[in-house]
Amino acid sequence: MSEGVKREQPLVICFATQGAGHREEQRISSLLDSVAPVVWPFDRGKKAKSGWRLFRELVGRRPDLVVMEGTGVAGGLAVLAARLLVGVRYVVSSGDAVGPYIGLNHRAVAPVAAAYERALCRWSAGFIGWTPYLVGRALTFGARRAMTAAGWSDLPAEDDRERRRDELGIPADAIVFGLAGTLDWAPAVNYCYGLELVKGILAVERDDLRVVIFGDGSGRKRLEDIAAGDERVILPGRVPKETVPGHLAALDVASLPQSTNGVGSFRYTTKISEYLAAGLPVVTSEIPLGYDLDGGWIWRLSGNPWERRYVDAMARLMRNLTRSEIEERRRQVPREDPIFDRGRQERRVAAFVNDLLEK
Numbered sequence: 001m002s003e004g005v006k007r008e009q010p011l012v013i014c015f016a017t018q019g020a021g022h023r024e025e026q027r028i029s030s031l032l033d034s035v036a037p038v039v040w041p042f043d044r045g046k047k048a049k050s051g052w053r054l055f056r057e058l059v060g061r062r063p064d065l066v067v068m069e070g071t072g073v074a075g076g077l078a079v080l081a082a083r084l085l086v087g088v089r090y091v092v093s094s095g096d097a098v099g100p101y102i103g104l105n106h107r108a109v110a111p112v113a114a115a116y117e118r119a120l121c122r123w124s125a126g127f128i129g130w131t132p133y134l135v136g137r138a139l140t141f142g143a144r145r146a147m148t149a150a151g152w153s154d155l156p157a158e159d160d161r162e163r164r165r166d167e168l169g170i171p172a173d174a175i176v177f178g179l180a181g182t183l184d185w186a187p188a189v190n191y192c193y194g195l196e197l198v199k200g201i202l203a204v205e206r207d208d209l210r211v212v213i214f215g216d217g218s219g220r221k222r223l224e225d226i227a228a229g230d231e232r233v234i235l236p237g238r239v240p241k242e243t244v245p246g247h248l249a250a251l252d253v254a255s256l257p258q259s260t261n262g263v264g265s266f267r268y269t270t271k272i273s274e275y276l277a278a279g280l281p282v283v284t285s286e287i288p289l290g291y292d293l294d295g296g297w298i299w300r301l302s303g304n305p306w307e308r309r310y311v312d313a314m315a316r317l318m319r320n321l322t323r324s325e326i327e328e329r330r331r332q333v334p335r336e337d338p339i340f341d342r343g344r345q346e347r348r349v350a351a352f353v354n355d356l357l358e359k
Contacts, residue, residue: 010064010357012037015054017072019044023241023270028069028093030342031128031149034350035357037067047074058082064357065125067091071098076120083123091356092120093149095130095269097137100262105188117141125356128349133266133288147352151270152342153245153277155335160246168212168234168250175321176210177201177283178251180244181271183217191306192219196257198227200314207232209318214239214247248278252326255314256284257305264304273340281329283317285310293339296332 012035016025020041029039040057043050051074058066059082066082068075071094082088099117103110121127122142128149129135135146162172170176177200181193194213201211209232213223216238227233239247248254254275258264265287272289275282283299284290290300299317303310338344 010035011061012065012067012353012357013040013058013061013063014038014067014069015040015042015075017042017044017068017070017075024069027151028067031093031346031349032067032353033346035353038063042075044072047072051075051078054078055081058088059086062086062088065089065091065353067093067128067353069093071096071117071120073116076116080119080123089125089356090123091126091128091353092124092138092143093128093130094134094138095151095267097134097262097266104261104263105186107188126352128352130270131266131268131289137266145352145356147348149345149349150268150339151273152340152345153270153274155277156245156249160249164247164250168236170210170212170234170250171208174208174210175206175253175323175326176212176251177253177255177318178210178212178214178248179255179257179271180214180239180248180274183213183215183219183223185217185219185222189304189306192217192222193257194223194255195219195226196305196311196314197255198223198233199311200318201232202227202230203311203315204318206319210234212236212251214244244274245277248274248280251278251280253321254278254280254282256282256289258285258287258289259304260285260287261304276333276335276337276340279330279333279335281326281333283314293337295334297329297334 014028014032014037016022016028018024055078066079068079079090083090099114102113118141121138124143127138127143127146130150132148135148138146177197179194183192185192197211201209212234214236224235258267268289281297286300286302290298301310301313
């Protein structure tokens with residue numbers, strides 16, 4: 001309990017640096033449900049002001065623990081300041097290695113980002129990583145305690161596959177590659193999610209192939225331009241989060257493009273649980289996930305998704321893949337893998353937080 005504050009029930013505050021209403025806020029409030037957290041509405045549109053208001057809230061209320069989902073600087077500086085000035089303990093939950101992530105597109109501030117990440121871990125009471133790789137990173141940086149909570153996804157309805165394909169105009173016998181994600185263009189590498197799929201299918205002469213990329217962002221227009229009107233490329237835009245599992249059911253193969261550097265290698269990403277729930281075999285790069293989770297349902301391609309060798313390997317897979325091979329891999333997909341079981345994660349996080357509150 002924070003110094004000088006006495007209360008019958010522990011006060012736990014949680015927030016997501018992605019903002020109020022974001023799926024990450026829903027994730028952390030669900031994981032903390034057993035301790036009845038106060039969900040603080042972080043305003044991502046006014047980060048600095050929201051960070052200052054959060055700091056004042058923490059100093060005024062002195063919660064027993066504050067749990068931050070994400071590593072946004074405004075929220076992170078608020079919890080760091082409250083920890084160092086008045087002793088409010090905090091936990092960080094993260095799905096990214098923040099130093100390399102910021103440094104990828106802002107190389108000038110890479111050293112500052114690295115120092116910030118280390119400070120967040122060093123002064124935290126604990127760390128909840130979306131992957132065991134991030135947990136090990138946090139412990140190396142000084143986190144006192146850590147655990148893994150990898151996320152979860154709902155199962156699609158039985159009729160979603162046929163219904164969504166019909167909506168998208170996809171023939172029943174077509175082989176469909178696709179993904180769902182934020183299509184933000186990364187100038188440092190001239191890439192956004194899905195580019196490897198668009199370039200791959202353009203190099204293949206198969207009428208029974210389709211690429212479907214759900215999502216929106218600065219890269220969507222670039223993907224449309226590169227596709228140059230090829231009717232095999234379908235870009236429906238962003239879909240409501242509650243319908244994502246059903247839309248993914250329209251696919252046959254899911255793309256999980258991750259870099260092999262300090263950004264992608266530490267990730268599972270939220271999408272892996274969604275792909276498994278939809279029963280989709282996955283094509284990804286040679287990252288730890290590609291080996292650790294593989295039970296016969298993963299294709300691993302060499303290189304980074306923006307590199308020519310990766311795109312060439314994707315094109316070869318598209319050119320040669322058969323329906324029977326897809327079905328064989330699909331049978332190996334663990335649709336209810338315990339790693340992504342919501343109930344198990346909630347129980348583990350409850351135990352982790354309660355142990356911290358007792359100390």
